[in-house]
Amino acid sequence: MALMFDAMRDWGKLLRAAEQAARGKRKRASTAQFDHRRADRLLELQTALDARCWQPGAYRHFTIHEPKRSRISAAPFADRVLHHALVNVIAPLFEARFIAHSYANRRGKGTHLALNQCQAWARRYRYALRCDVVQHFPSLDHAVLRAKIARQVGDESVLWLVDQLLAGGAAALADEYTMRYFAGDDLFAAGRPRGLPIGNLTSQFWSNLYLNDFDPRNRS
Numbered sequence: 001m002a003l004m005f006d007a008m009r010d011w012g013k014l015l016r017a018a019e020q021a022a023r024g025k026r027k028r029a030s031t032a033q034f035d036h037r038r039a040d041r042l043l044e045l046q047t048a049l050d051a052r053c054w055q056p057g058a059y060r061h062f063t064i065h066e067p068k069r070s071r072i073s074a075a076p077f078a079d080r081v082l083h084h085a086l087v088n089v090i091a092p093l094f095e096a097r098f099i100a101h102s103y104a105n106r107r108g109k110g111t112h113l114a115l116n117q118c119q120a121w122a123r124r125y126r127y128a129l130r131c132d133v134v135q136h137f138p139s140l141d142h143a144v145l146r147a148k149i150a151r152q153v154g155d156e157s158v159l160w161l162v163d164q165l166l167a168g169g170a171a172a173l174a175d176e177y178t179m180r181y182f183a184g185d186d187l188f189a190a191g192r193p194r195g196l197p198i199g200n201l202t203s204q205f206w207s208n209l210y211l212n213d214f215d216p217r218n219r220s
Contacts, residue, residue, distance in 0.1 A: 002155055002156070002157040002158075003155065004089055004090070004153065004155040004157075004158050005049075005155050005157035005158050005161070007089055008049075008085050008086060008088070008089040008158070009046055009049045009050065009085075011042070011046065013085055013088065013089070014042045014045060014046060014081065014085055015042065016084075016085075016088070017081045017082070017083075017084035017085035017088060018034070018038060018042060018081045018084075020084045020088075021077065021080040021081045021083075021084050022034075022035065022077075030076070030077040031077055033077070034077045034078060034081075041078055041081075042081070044078075045078055045081065045082060049082075049161075052157070052160060054082070054161070054164065055164060055168065056075065056079055056164060056165060056168030056169070057075065057076035057078065057079050058076070059073040059074060059075055059169070059172055059197060060073070060074040061073050061074075061172070062074070070198055071172070071173060071176060071198065072198050072199045073169065073172040073173075073197035073198060073199050073200070074199055075197070075199070075200055080200075080201065082161075083165075083200055083201040083202045084201060086158070086161060086162075086165075086202060087201055087202060087205050089158070090149075090152075090153055090158065091205065093152045093153065094152060094208075094209055094212075097212060098208060098212055099212070099215050101117060102208055102212070103117075104204065104207075104208065105201075105204040105205060105207075105208065106208070133211070135176065135177055135178065136207065137173060137176075137195060137196050137197075137198050137203065137207065138173040138176040138177035138194065138195045139177055139180075139194055139195070140194060140195060140196050140206070140207070140210055141192055141193075141194050142166045142170070142192070142193040142194060143192060143193070144210070145166070145196075145206055145209070145210050146159075146162065146163070146166065148209055148210065148213075149162055149206075149209065165200075165202055166193070166196075167193075169195070169196055169197040169200065169203070170193045170194075170195060172195060172196075172197035172198075173194075173195035173196070173197065173198070174195060176195070177194055177195060
């Protein structure tokens, strides 16, 4: 059954996703070009999804240096529409499993609420442990992520789309990852597909999903 996929490729859902992708970006050339023939572009996207022949377009890469050096990968606007459509459908399956104090890229959360909570904790506790994940986005293991998604998403058509997105972004940060071996790894571990393009809505959402089990309360 492909009920979730059918909901995602629904015309109204795609139209809503296009509005979300364009929010705050109306003056950009890529947005204007899509909006100029929005109905045609959405029909092309819907047709490609129905035929299971959709493939990601080429990324445009650039580097930022604040707050730290990061390679950003910008997907074509039509692809960003699909990112929104996919996250709109699958996010409810995972949101209830996220810890309350996960603030990045979640509706009703965000930087301001995170700062407010940080200030509340600072008034209550004397010490804090500041941590970071080294090369987080470049190191994300596709097989591990895909298994986490498949545990909750039973729609094979949606998983096909997930596979397309993962494969399409595999090379975006290939040169950014320094291989690290862990217990159980063999010599073939270096060849495992890794990395999510920084800049995709799907990447931000999957980053939350990937690290969610790090909190022992969420391990299953």
